[in-house]
Amino acid sequence: MTLALLALLALAPPGLRVLLQGGAAELVVHPPAQLADGPAITAAVTLEARDGLVSAVGLAPATELLVHGAAGQPVEVELRSRPRAAVSRRAWRGSLLLRASGSRLVVINQVDLESYLRGVVPLELDGSPTVRQVQAIAARSLALARRRPQQPYDFDLPGTQAYGGVAAEEPAADAAVAATAGQVLLRAGQPLNAVYGHSCGGVAADAAEAWGGRLAGLAVGFDEPGRVLGPADEAGVRQLLAGRRGLCAAESSHRWTVTWPWATARQLVQGRLAALQPRARVGPVTDLRVARRGPSGRVSELEVRGSSGLATVRGDSIRWLFGPFGEGLKSTLFVLDSSAETLVVRGGGWGHGVGLCQMGAVALAQQGRSAAEILHHYYPDATLGPAPAVTPAS
Numbered sequence: 001m002t003l004a005l006l007a008l009l010a011l012a013p014p015g016l017r018v019l020l021q022g023g024a025a026e027l028v029v030h031p032p033a034q035l036a037d038g039p040a041i042t043a044a045v046t047l048e049a050r051d052g053l054v055s056a057v058g059l060a061p062a063t064e065l066l067v068h069g070a071a072g073q074p075v076e077v078e079l080r081s082r083p084r085a086a087v088s089r090r091a092w093r094g095s096l097l098l099r100a101s102g103s104r105l106v107v108i109n110q111v112d113l114e115s116y117l118r119g120v121v122p123l124e125l126d127g128s129p130t131v132r133q134v135q136a137i138a139a140r141s142l143a144l145a146r147r148r149p150q151q152p153y154d155f156d157l158p159g160t161q162a163y164g165g166v167a168a169e170e171p172a173a174d175a176a177v178a179a180t181a182g183q184v185l186l187r188a189g190q191p192l193n194a195v196y197g198h199s200c201g202g203v204a205a206d207a208a209e210a211w212g213g214r215l216a217g218l219a220v221g222f223d224e225p226g227r228v229l230g231p232a233d234e235a236g237v238r239q240l241l242a243g244r245r246g247l248c249a250a251e252s253s254h255r256w257t258v259t260w261p262w263a264t265a266r267q268l269v270q271g272r273l274a275a276l277q278p279r280a281r282v283g284p285v286t287d288l289r290v291a292r293r294g295p296s297g298r299v300s301e302l303e304v305r306g307s308s309g310l311a312t313v314r315g316d317s318i319r320w321l322f323g324p325f326g327e328g329l330k331s332t333l334f335v336l337d338s339s340a341e342t343l344v345v346r347g348g349g350w351g352h353g354v355g356l357c358q359m360g361a362v363a364l365a366q367q368g369r370s371a372a373e374i375l376h377h378y379y380p381d382a383t384l385g386p387a388p389a390v391t392p393a394s
């Protein structure tokens with residue numbers, strides 16, 4: 001590689017590689033599109049993986065293929081998890097890198113950071129221009145912090161943040177992305193892993209109680225100006241949940257209650273425990289007990305007691321003990337109240353509760369606070385600045 005090219009790469013806006021699908025059966029590319037170093041695609045072409053090679057009628061099989069739209073336009077594709085399954089067409093900016101993994105296709109969207117954000121911000125937060133700018137800066141920082149230059153891709157979809165490509169884009173979000181172009185939260189000169197969630201229920205979680213590891217630069221404690229530490233014990237959590245507190249207090253998920261007949265709850269937990277901890281052997285589930293709470297009062301260890309054993313579910317995954325991903329409990333900020341017949345779960349907030357509280361950010365914007373002030377409230381140790389230059393992997 002020449003020095004001039006290296007210098008160009010160092011100045012290039014950061015690109016991301018987002019795994020759209022790790023095991024697709026087929027990918028249909030719609031025209032007009034272009035294969036890098038190959039022919040223009042003028043009719044729909046179905047790509048699949050065979051014997052570790054990406055193949056299609058009329059194309060030489062290859063270990064990987066790069067497809068992009070014609071003349072810098074998005075590339076429009078259908079991704080199918082099963083052969084001939086019906087799916088909708090979606091367009092992606094940048095290009096799609098296709099690799100074969102046995103008989104499955106690995107599909108990676110290579111996209112520049114700002115284009116990626118246009119497909120993220122509208123799906124993550126709706127609101128005033130200030131709120132959208134807050135979201136754009138947090139999402140940009142988080143994406144950069146999670147780049148993994150030495151790995152085949154940076155992160156997967158939807159594990160990191162929602163991303164819908166061109167179909168998700170909206171003019172108001174585009175404006176927020178453009179107004180904050182290149183701006184990130186920095187800590188020690190590096191982009192901050194600026195985690196955020198829907199609503200914290202009045203008290204922000206420590207990353208350790210949600211996921212077990214530490215994350216620097218995020219505010220913890222009550223979601224209000226002049227932070228104080230949250231309730232660490234059962235009595236404190238009951239007192240918190242009995243009223244409303246924090247910037248997100250007006251939000252509809254601020255307080256919630258779920259009631260199950262015990263027979264239903266036991267059956268639900270039994271099935272979900274088998275999915276979360278396939279090796280756990282507890283026998284028929286008899287009871288649930290909060291074994292430990294984290295610094296924000298969230299349940300960090302929940303014991304599932306059975307007739308022949310005991311299993312412990314930890315951190316944010318406790319939510320998925322009550323339903324599959326996306327359908328479990330809204331948060332782990334809860335107390336259990338059970339009688340002989342029913343299990344009642346009373347909780348607060350929606351999401352893991354770590355980092356920025358989106359509904360709290362909306363409230364601060366309504367009070368007239370600027371994007372920088374809102375970001376400072378949630379990421380007190382970070383500064384705002386331009387994204388560091390990306391140096392090519394050596």
Ligand SMILES: [Zn+2]
Nearest residue numbers: 200223248357
């Ligand atoms: Zn909040």
